[in-house]
Amino acid sequence: MSEHILEIRHLSKSFGANTVLRDISFTVDRGDVICIIGASGSGKSTLLRCINLLETPSGGEILFHGTDITKERVNIPAYRAKVGMVFQNFNLFTNMTALKNCMIGMTKVQKKDKMTAEKTARYYLDKVGMSPYIHAKPRQLSGGQKQRVAIARALAMEPEVLLFDEPTSALDPQMVGEVLTVMRNLAKEGMTMIVVTHEMAFARDVSSRVVFMHNGVICEQGTPQDIFINPQKQETKDFLARFLNG
Amino acid sequence: MFFQRVQNILANYGMTLLRGAGVTLLIATLSTFFGCIIGYIVGIIQTIPVGRRDHPAKKAVLGVVRAILRAYVEVFRGTPMMVQAGFIYYGFLYAGVSLPWLAAALLIVSINTGAYMAETVRGGILSIDEGQTEGAKAIGMTHFQTMLYVILPQATRNILPQIGNNLIINIKDTCVLSVISIVELFFAAKTAAGATYTYFEPYTISMVMYLIMTLFFSRLLRWMEKKMDGPQVYDLATTDTLAHTSGMISYPGKGRKEEE
Ligand SMILES: Nc1ncnc2c1ncn2[C@@H]1O[C@H](COP(=O)(O)OP(=O)(O)OP(=O)(O)O)[C@@H](O)[C@H]1O
Numbered sequence: 001m002s003e004h005i006l007e008i009r010h011l012s013k014s015f016g017a018n019t020v021l022r023d024i025s026f027t028v029d030r031g032d033v034i035c036i037i038g039a040s041g042s043g044k045s046t047l048l049r050c051i052n053l054l055e056t057p058s059g060g061e062i063l064f065h066g067t068d069i070t071k072e073r074v075n076i077p078a079y080r081a082k083v084g085m086v087f088q089n090f091n092l093f094t095n096m097t098a099l100k101n102c103m104i105g106m107t108k109v110q111k112k113d114k115m116t117a118e119k120t121a122r123y124y125l126d127k128v129g130m131s132p133y134i135h136a137k138p139r140q141l142s143g144g145q146k147q148r149v150a151i152a153r154a155l156a157m158e159p160e161v162l163l164f165d166e167p168t169s170a171l172d173p174q175m176v177g178e179v180l181t182v183m184r185n186l187a188k189e190g191m192t193m194i195v196v197t198h199e200m201a202f203a204r205d206v207s208s209r210v211v212f213m214h215n216g217v218i219c220e221q222g223t224p225q226d227i228f229i230n231p232q233k234q235e236t237k238d239f240l241a242r243f244l245n246g
Numbered sequence: 247m248f249f250q251r252v253q254n255i256l257a258n259y260g261m262t263l264l265r266g267a268g269v270t271l272l273i274a275t276l277s278t279f280f281g282c283i284i285g286y287i288v289g290i291i292q293t294i295p296v297g298r299r300d301h302p303a304k305k306a307v308l309g310v311v312r313a314i315l316r317a318y319v320e321v322f323r324g325t326p327m328m329v330q331a332g333f334i335y336y337g338f339l340y341a342g343v344s345l346p347w348l349a350a351a352l353l354i355v356s357i358n359t360g361a362y363m364a365e366t367v368r369g370g371i372l373s374i375d376e377g378q379t380e381g382a383k384a385i386g387m388t389h390f391q392t393m394l395y396v397i398l399p400q401a402t403r404n405i406l407p408q409i410g411n412n413l414i415i416n417i418k419d420t421c422v423l424s425v426i427s428i429v430e431l432f433f434a435a436k437t438a439a440g441a442t443y444t445y446f447e448p449y450t451i452s453m454v455m456y457l458i459m460t461l462f463f464s465r466l467l468r469w470m471e472k473k474m475d476g477p478q479v480y481d482l483a484t485t486d487t488l489a490h491t492s493g494m495i496s497y498p499g500k501g502r503k504e505e506e
């Protein structure tokens with residue numbers, strides 16, 4: 001077995017009669033930044049949610065270091081603690097301060113002591129530029145600030161892979177930049193990430209691989225060059241043309 | 247005239263009325279507390295998710311338990327507490343058990359409150375945005391941890407007004423326990439009225455006493471809500487990393503507010 005962190009094999013997902021994902025296969029290696037692009041409703045979120053088992057896949061396998069985590073008897077919470085997720089709507093715990101949000105996973109899931117947890121939380125909050133706001137509750141923060149705290153919360157668990165589901169889509173344009181900057185820095189430091197995004201410039205500049213999804217299947221995947229400069233499939237060309245022309 | 251009679255009653259029955267108020271307060275607060283515990287337990291059980299991956303035995307047990315709990319809620323929400331009091335008290339007598347008065351009172355009011363609280367708690371849990379659960383799952387929390395640290399604190403804040411409502415209703419409604427001769431405030435007022443052949447005055451006095459109790463608790467609950475919401479303004483943390491590395495980690499002081 002090679003050094004894949006994640007290997008998705010023939011993954012499928014249906015909601016009742018509605019098949020949303022079909023025969024999805026790809027691999028994620030250490031340091032990869034994989035951007036998933038595609039039209040609305042093509043199944044990008046569902047794919048990401050299947051990867052950390054917020055949705056139960058209908059078929060196929062998800063191998064995490066070679067172990068199929070869709071099998072029964074897998075400790076799902078333990079797996080999720082190693083695969084971070086950043087949501088479009090932040091999903092920060094509204095009853096906790098920014099600091100507490102970042103600490104709770106370490107103290108309760110990883111059972112770290114409070115001192116260590118606080119130190120780590122402060123380190124990552126500082127990394128995303130949120131040091132001054134550690135005592136603020138989510139309702140007291142702007143969208144961009146909330147998303148940066150959410151990223152810090154995910155990072156504080158020191159996950160092996162970080163999943164992002166359209167992390168900037170709920171943000172006002174002037175806040176998109178601050179979040180993308182944080183993500184660019186993470187990529188530079190070698191963080192393994194899977195990013196669902198409509199930010200084509202980010203996908204083009206940062207990703208090691210781009211996956212284009214269309215109607216629940218991976219239509220085309222390759223380097224940013226392959227996808228953005230020399231797309232092979234007509235669907236990819238149409239999507240990019242539509243996107244670049246607004 | 248009126249005030250003289252009031253004075254007269256206070257002189258002769260003041261202690262009885264006060265003791266009655268004490269009993270009312272005791273039953274109402276304790277029953278609300280136990281009712282909340284019942285309500286939380288039932289509400290939490292009703293909202294345990296069952297997935298496809300769960301063991302069939304777990305699903306079956308949960309199904310049966312839930313059916314029983316649902317029946318409990320329907321029965322005790324759907325019948326008057328006065329009737330429940332008679333039913334439970336005389337039911338026990340019928341079975342050869344004479345419940346001590348306090349036990350009977352607490353049992354009746356707690357069970358009744360629990361039925362209401364069960365629905366309140368369930369509603370409170372369901373009202374919390376799904377995103378909170380997903381955020382918790384995403385960092386590896388189990389269902390139990392998610393409930394304990396994320397959902398229940400938020401749900402509790404949201405249902406606090408309803409808990410207060412229940413407490414106030416209980417302060418007033420313990421008077422139905424007079425059917426099983428429990429000497430709470432209403433019973434005491436009735437006794438005073440019967441013994442002195444004055445009616446308006448003892449009821450007026452007890453009315454004022456009820457009002458004082460309910461006003462006190464509604465204020466107390468408002469204060470608790472405020473407390474749970476925390477300060478409106480947060481401290482901008484200092485960039486003084488020295489304080490941190492030297493172990494002087496500062497948490498926001500209680501009530502300490504700093505203008506930015
Ligand atoms: N819980 C669900 N039940 C039924 N259908 C669902 C559910 N979640 C998603 N779907 C369907 O799955 C399809 C793919 O949805 P998904 O959210 O994955 O798309 P997406 O690519 O993320 O779109 P967007 O760019 O708008 O976020 C859609 O047709 C959607 O209606």
Ligand SMILES: [Mg+2]
Binds near residue numbers: 045046166
């Ligand atoms: Mg989506």
